[in-house]
Amino acid sequence: MPTSPEHPRADFSLVFPPDPTWVRTAREAVRTALRTANRPDLTDTALLLTSEAVTNAVTACLHSGCAAPVTLYAEWAALGTLRVLVSDDAPGMPSPRALARATTDTENGRGLFLIDSCAADWGVCHHGPGPGKAVWFQVGGAGT
Template identity: 90%
Template sequence: MPTSPEHPRADFSLVFPPDPSWVRTAREAVRTALHTADRPDLADTALLLTSEAVTNAVTACRRSGCAAPVTLYAEWGALGTLRVLVSDDAPGMPSPRALTRAEAEAENGRGLFLIDNCATEWGVCHHGPGPGKAVWFQVGGAGS
C-alpha cells in the first residue's frame, strides 16, 4: 500500500516499566500505528504478536527481579512491512519449543510459538554489555 501525505507511516518507540498493565498500552500503540498507516490488514497478527512479545519481556523481568524498563520499537519497512522489536534487560535467551496439545490450549507459555508461526520473519538477539535481549518480528510483505 503506497504511503501518502494523508496516511504517513511513522516509526515509534515506547519505554515502560516491566509491569503487565503496560501490555495493553503497547498493543494500543501498535494499533494506532497501523491505523495511521491505513494497514488494518496487519492488525490481528501484529496486535497478537505484540501482546505475546511484550508479555514475555515483562514476565522475564519480573521473574528475574530486573526492574529496568522494557522498550518497544516499531518501524515501517519496504513493501509495507511492520517490524516490532521488544527489548528487556532480563537474563536468558528465549527460544521456541514444540508444544503439546494441552500447552497449545493453555493461557500462557506459547508466545514464541505464536510468533514463530505467525510472523513473516522473527528473531532473538543479545544486546548491550549486560544480559539483555530483544525479540523482534515482522508482519506484512512477502509472507503475508
C-alpha cells in the same frame, strides 16, 4: 520507507516499566500506527504478536527481579512491512525448546510459538554489554 499516502512514516518507540498493565498500552500504540498507515489487514496479527512479545519481556523481568524498563520500537520497513522489536534487560534468552513444547492446549509459554506461527519473519538477539535480549517480528509485506 518513504512517506506516502498509502504508508505514512509512523516509526515510534515506547519505554515502560516491566508491569503487565503496560501490555495494553503497547498494543494500542501499535494499533494507532496501523490505523495511521491504513493497514487494517495487519491489525489482528500485529496486536496478538505485540501482546505476546511484550508479555514475555515483562514476565522475564518480573521473574528475574530486573527493574529496568522494557522498550518497544516499531518501524515501517520496505514494501509495507511493519517491524516490531521488544527489548528487556532480564538475563537469559528464549529457548528453542519452548517452541517444541508449546501446543494448542498449553495455557502459558505459547508466545514464541505464536510469533513463529504468525509472523512473516522474526528473531531473537542478545543486546549488551550486560544481560538482555530483543525479540522482533515482522508482519505484512508485498501483497498483504
